[in-house]
Every structure is written in structure tokens, then in C-alpha cells.
Amino acid sequence: MNRIRLILLLLFAAVALAPVRASEPADTAAPALNPKEIMFEHLLDGYGWEVPFDHHHRIPLPVIVYCNDGLHVFSSSRLEHGQEYTDNGVTFKIGDAGSKYSGKVVELTPEGEVRPWDFSITKNVCALIITVLLVTGLMLWLASFYRRNPYKAPRKGLGAIEVVVAFVYDGVVKAILGHNARRFAPYLMTVFFFILAMNLLGLVVIFPGGANLTGNIAVTLVLAVCTFIATNFFGNKHYWKDIFWPDVPLWLKVPVPIMPVIEIFGMFTKPAALTIRLFANMMGGHMIVITLTLLIFIFSAISPVAGGGATVISLIFSIFMLLIDVLVSFIQAYVFTMLSTIFIGLAHEHEEEKELAKDKGEIGREIVDTLI
Numbered sequence: 300m301n302r303i304r305l306i307l308l309l310l311f312a313a314v315a316l317a318p319v320r321a322s323e324p325a326d327t328a329a330p331a332l333n334p335k336e337i338m339f340e341h342l343l344d345g346y347g348w349e350v351p352f353d354h355h356h357r358i359p360l361p362v363i364v365y366c367n368d369g370l371h372v373f374s375s376s377r378l379e380h381g382q383e384y385t386d387n388g389v390t391f392k393i394g395d396a397g398s399k400y401s402g403k404v405v406e407l408t409p410e411g412e413v414r415p416w417d418f419s420i421t422k423n424v425c426a427l428i429i430t431v432l433l434v435t436g437l438m439l440w441l442a443s444f445y446r447r448n449p450y451k452a453p454r455k456g457l458g459a460i461e462v463v464v465a466f467v468y469d470g471v472v473k474a475i476l477g478h479n480a481r482r483f484a485p486y487l488m489t490v491f492f493f494i495l496a497m498n499l500l501g502l503v504v505i506f507p508g509g510a511n512l513t514g515n516i517a518v519t520l521v522l523a524v525c526t527f528i529a530t531n532f533f534g535n536k537h538y539w540k541d542i543f544w545p546d547v548p549l550w551l552k553v554p555v556p557i558m559p560v561i562e563i564f565g566m567f568t569k570p571a572a573l574t575i576r577l578f579a580n581m582m583g584g585h586m587i588v589i590t591l592t593l594l595i596f597i598f599s600a601i602s603p604v605a606g607g608g609a610t611v612i613s614l615i616f617s618i619f620m621l622l623i624d625v626l627v628s629f630i631q632a633y634v635f636t637m638l639s640t641i642f643i644g645l646a647h648e649h650e651e652e653k654e655l656a657k658d659k660g661e662i663g664r665e666i667v668d669t670l671i
């Protein structure tokens with residue numbers, strides 16, 4: 300009951316403050332709202348980490364660029380708000396919006412802006428490092444518990460992690476791959492928890508969250524390429540035979556190799572589907588929440604009453620969408636892992652049939668021996 304009262308009080312305060320904010324005098328009002336700029340600032344990568352409720356300051360990150368005269372390392376705070384920074388005679392700045400190198404560090408030369416080799420620790424790079432450390436720490440924590448307590452079940456947080464591990468391994472990896480499960484489980488389980496951690500951290504608005512990693516197509520593409528490598532580089536001879544010489548009528552293979560071309564094309568559509576599915580779902584969820592939040596300021600600029608009403612509606616729907624996004628974070632990690640497992644399993648399909656036949660043969664021999 301107290302929680303409900305607190306939520307209602309916060310909603311009432313938001314409604315009360317929105318008209319006041321909108322009715323401020325023109326000379327003290329904030330600069331005009333640019334929804335497009337704010338949206339892309341949160342969705343795209345950057346050289347600093349946004350501070351919640353403050354668009355004028357950022358948590359600085361190291362800028363590392365290599366130019367013709369050598370390596371330059373400095374803080375991203377020196378390039379905030381369009382400032383230029385000179386290091387050892389070389390001037391740098393962030394490319395202006397609409398320019399060829401918009402949002403990227405450029406070197407100013409007499410010929411114009413030049414893009415140096417950029418090895419900076421950007422927001423996404425830093426978030427990747429944090430995610431790797433987080434997932435590694437959780438798994439090592441769980442492993443150390445089992446080493447210390449081999450006959451006890453973990454509780455609370457570790458217990459929840461164990462339930463997820465058992466659910467994904469037993470329900471997906473082992474169920475699909477069979478005897479190959481232990482061979483590919485390290486990769487598949489890592490992919491699941493890595494994607495899950497990135498998704499959940501992306502929903503947190505304060506550091507170390509807020510980076511839209513799985514909404515970055517480069518990140519999802521690398522994960523899909525890893526699945527592509529695990530599928531094709533470890534595929535058996537039957538898998539490659541089905542690609543280059545599938546079991547179809549001969550006229551579909553000779554003289555025009557229709558089916559082999561389709562099969563080869565299918566090798567690349569699978570990682571493409573993995574890339575787009577994860578990217579689009581997570582990017583869409585972030586865009587909806589940001590749009591709902593921006594509606595508050597857009598309607599407040601029109602009318603105090605409209606701003607108050609939009610505040611209540613936007614807050615309710617934003618909270619609802621965030622809860623949906625938590626569920627989607629688990630679903631997308633699960634779907635990516637399941638599809639990766641299926642693709643790897645298809646590359647070892649005949650091995651599974653052989654193992655199954657072998658098991659059936661051994662059981663049959665045991666029955667015969669028993670009867671004899």
C-alpha cells in the first residue's frame with residue numbers, strides 16, 4: 300500500500316511540475332528541444348558517458364588516435380561542446396552534425412578534416428569491457444561456490460544464476476546437440492549470458508548502464524559471425540555434402556547448380572537473420588522508451604495542461620515498456636542462443652543419427668544377450 304501511495308505521489312509531482320516548467324519566462328527557458336539529437340545521443344556511440352538529467356556534462360573517456368606524427372592520448376572532456384584541442388601541434392575536434400565525420404574525432408589540417416586511426420575507449424567499448432568483467436565475475440563466483448560446496452545448492456542470487464544455466468543448457472544446448480553439447484556449450488552459454496547482460500545493462504540509465512550495445516549492429520554482427528564460424532568450420536562432411544551436392548533431383552544440380560547456389564546463399568542468410576533480429580528488437584525497445592519520454596517535453600512546450608497529461612501517460616507507458624524490455628532481454632538472448640544451437644546442430648545432424656543408431660544397436664544387442 301505504501302508503494303502505491305509513493306508512485307501516486309511521484310505522478311502527482313510530475314504533473315504539478317510539468318506546467319511550471321513549461322510556463323518559465325522566455326529569457327530563462329532552456330534551449331529549444333531537439334528530439335532527433337537527444338534520441339541519437341542515447342542510441343549511438345560516443346566519446347563520453349551521459350550524466351542522467353544533465354546534458355551539459357559527460358563522464359570523460361580516453362581518446363586514443365594515431366596520426367601521421369604518432370599516437371595521441373587525451374581526455375574526451377577536451378572536445379566537449381564542439382571545442383578544439385591541440386596536442387603536440389595537432390588540432391582535434393568532434394565532427395559537426397551533418398558533416399562527413401559527424402560525431403567522430405577528426406584532425407584539422409589545411410586541406411580540411413582528416414579522420415585519424417581511432418582506437419578510443421568509447422562508451423560502447425567501455426560497456427563491452429564492463430559486460431565481459433561482469434559475466435566473467437558471475438561465472439567464476441558460481442564455479443568457486445561449487446568447488447567449495449560440491450554437495451550444496453546455491454541460494455539467492457547464485458541460485459537464480461544456476462537455474463538459468465540449467466534451463467538453457469538442459470532445455471536448449473543438450474536437447475538439440477546431444478553428445479556434442481559439452482563441445483559447444485562453453486560458446487553457447489557465453490553468448491547467452493553476454494547478450495543478456497548487455498540487454499539488461501542497456502536498460503539502466505546511470506553508469507555503468509545506458510549503452511545500447513545490442514542496438515548496435517556491429518556488435519550483433521560480430522556475435523552472428525562467431526556462430527557462423529562455429530557452424531561452418533566445425534561442420535562434418537555430410538553437412539558440406541548437403542550444401543554442394545544435396546539430395547535433390549539431378550536436374551536441380553546439373554547443368555545449372557540451382558540448389559547448391561541456394562544452399563550456399565543460405566549459409567550467409569542465417570547469420571544475417573541473427574544480426575538483424577537482435578539488433579532490431581533491442582533498438583526498437585530503446586527508441587520507444589526515449590520517444591515516450593520526449594513526448595513530455597514536446598507537449599509541455601505546447602500547453603501546461605497538455606504537458607501535465609502527457610507526463611502521466613508517458614510515465615505509465617515508459618514503466619510498462621521498460622518491464623516489457625526486461626522480458627524481451629531474456630527472450631532475445633534465449634532466441635539467439637537457440638537459433639545458434641540449431642544451426643550448429645544442423646551441421647552435425649548425421650552424427651546425431653549415427654549416435655542414435657549406435658545407441659539403439661547397443662540396446663538391441665543387450666536385449667539379445669539377455670534373451671540368449
